Amino acid sequence: MNERRATIKRQTSETDIAMTIDLDGQxxxxxxTGIGFLDHMLNAFAVHGLFDLTVSATGDLHIDAHHTIEDVAIVLGRAVHNALGERVGIQRVGHAxxxxxxxxxxxxxxxxxxxxTVFRAEWGTPAIGQFPTxxxxxxxxxxxxxxxLTLHARCENNRNDHHGAEALFKALARALRMAVDVDSRRAGVPSTKGTLSR
Structure with missing residues (x-):
């Protein structure tokens, strides 16, 4: 298995982001990122997924947090995609x-x-810190x-938005960790089409 690591840099008039992820980290x-709750969620994502993650992001927070949060998600997605390469030998599906x-x-x-994406969650407050719910x-x-990737997410019994959001980010990390794990019995791509990367 080749090193499953990627570095992405993305700069726009709204944000400047550099990110590295190692899918086989610790x-x-x-x-x-300048957004405390986003940092907290990215830390939970790394710890529960066993991904090594570095993120440096600056954005137009004088306007609001939207662009920074959105663009960090974009870059994280691209980093995971690039780190996976041809997606050979992976479990492919995970849940938590x-x-x-x-x-x-x-x-x-x-x-x-x-x-x-299918997403179901209800929020009781407009924001968690600087992170709009x-x-x-x-x-x-x-x-x-x-x-x-295809993603289904839901949060049940949520009475505290911090708890609900954190449960979802941790579940995302653990589901992704399961999906990217290498299947020792699989030599190729887990698809009847023969490809997952295109």
């Missing part, structure tokens, strides 16, 4: 339930090459599009 994380006190997050992913879904959708 959960080391060094992130700075993660409880966070009263909240129960569930995520299932299929590294199918076909971007699609309506952007949790947008983050997951943007990530799925650029990682080229």
């Amino acid at each position: 959960g080391h994380c060094d992130v700075a 339930y993660v409880p966070m006190d009263e909240a129960l997050g569930f995520v299932a992913v299929d590294l199918s090459g076909r971007p699609y 309506d952007l949790v879904e947008h983050f997951f959708e943007s990530f799925a599009v650029h990682a080229r």
Whole structure:
């Protein structure tokens, strides 16, 4: 198995982002986005997925957090896609339930090459710190599009938005970790079409 690591740099008039991910890491994380709750979620993603992740992002936070959150999700998706390469020998599909006190997050992913998202969660507050709660879904959708994967996510019994969002990010990490794991019995791509990367 080749090194499954990728570095992505993306600069626009709204954001400037540099990111490196190692899918076969140990959960080391060094992130700075200027949005405290986003940093917290990226750290949870790295730790629970056992991905080594470094992120440096600056954005137009004087406007709001939207562009930074969206663009970090885009770059994270592209980094995962590039690190996977041809997706040879992977499990392809993964899922995870993660409880966070009263909240129960569930995520299932299929590294199918076909971007699609189904997201179900209700929020009680407009924002968690500087992170608008309506952007949790947008983050997951943007990530799925650029990682080229199918993603289903839902949060149940959510009475605390911090708990609900964190349960979902941890579930995403654990589902993705399962999906990217190498299947020792599989020599090729887990698809009847013979490809997952196009």
